[in-house]
Amino acid sequence: MSVYNFTVKDGEGNDVSLSEYSGKVLLIVNSAIKCGFTPQYTELNDIYSEFNERGFEILDFPCNQFGGQAPGTTEEITEVCRSKWLVPYTIFEKIDVNGENADPLYEYLKEEQPFKEITGKGATKLKLVLKAVDRHYKDNNDIKWNFTKFLVDREGNVVQRFEPTEAMGDVKKAIEKLL
Numbered sequence: 001m002s003v004y005n006f007t008v009k010d011g012e013g014n015d016v017s018l019s020e021y022s023g024k025v026l027l028i029v030n031s032a033i034k035c036g037f038t039p040q041y042t043e044l045n046d047i048y049s050e051f052n053e054r055g056f057e058i059l060d061f062p063c064n065q066f067g068g069q070a071p072g073t074t075e076e077i078t079e080v081c082r083s084k085w086l087v088p089y090t091i092f093e094k095i096d097v098n099g100e101n102a103d104p105l106y107e108y109l110k111e112e113q114p115f116k117e118i119t120g121k122g123a124t125k126l127k128l129v130l131k132a133v134d135r136h137y138k139d140n141n142d143i144k145w146n147f148t149k150f151l152v153d154r155e156g157n158v159v160q161r162f163e164p165t166e167a168m169g170d171v172k173k174a175i176e177k178l179l
Contacts, residue, residue, distance in 0.1 A: 001108070002155065002157060003021075003026065003105065003109075003156045003158065004017075004018050004156040005019075006105045008061075008092055008105055010090065010092055011090070011091050016092070018105070021059075022156065023154050024055045024056060024154060025057075025175060025179055026057050026058070026151070027044075027056070027058045027059070028058075028149065029058065029059070029148070030061050030063040030097045030146060031060050031061065031062050031063070031146060032146035032147070033062070033080045033084075034069040034070070034071065035145075035147065036122075038085070038147075040168060041081065043172075045085070045088060047168070047171070047172050048088060048089050051176070054179045055154070057090070059089075059090060060091045061094070062074060062077045062093075063094065063097050063146065065099070065143075066145050066146050073094070074093050097142075106143065109158055110141040110142065110143065112157075113160060114161075115140065115141045115142070115161070115163075116161070117163075118144065119165065119166060120163070120170075121165060126144070130145070144163060147164040148162065149161070149162040151171070153178050154178065159174075160174055
C-alpha cells in the first residue's frame with residue numbers, strides 16, 4: 001500500500017489517481033486561507049519553485065475543520081490562493097481530514113505517520129489552543145491544525161509528518177534529502 005493507491009478530487013471535482021505522481025517527492029498539506037499559518041504559502045511557493053523541476057510536487061487540500069479558517073467553496077479558496085498568495089501548485093477539493101467524513105487519503109497518512117508532538121515556533125500557543133478544543137489531543141493521531149504536512153518519497157511511502165509549527169527550513173531540508 002502507498003499513497004499511489006488513492007484517488008482524490010481535483011479543484012473541479014474530477015477524480016485524480018495519485019499514481020499520476022509516481023516517482024515524485026510529494027508534500028501533502030491541509031491548508032486554510034484565514035489561518036495564522038497561512039503565510040506559510042509564501043515558503044511553500046519558494047520550495048515548490050526551487051524543487052519542482054527535480055520531481056517535487058505539493059498537493060494542497062483545503063480544510064475547514066480548524067476554526068472555520070477555510071470558508072467558501074473550493075473555487076473561492078483557489079481564487080484567494082492564486083491571487084493573494086500566488087500559489088502555483090495544484091489545489092484539490094476541500095476535504096475533512098478528521099472525523100467520520102475524513103478523506104481516506106488522510107486516514108492513511110495519519111496511520112503511516114502518527115502524531116508525535118508539537119514543536120517549533122508558536123508551539124506553546126498552539127498547544128494551548130489544542131488543549132481548549134481537546135484536552136486529550138496528544139492521545140490520538142488526528143490532524144491537529146491547518147498546515148500539517150506529510151512528506152512522501154518517490155515510491156509513495158509516507159516518510160515524515162510535520163506539524164504546522166515546525167520550521168519550514170526543516171521541511172525544506174527533508175525534501176532536499178529525498179530529491
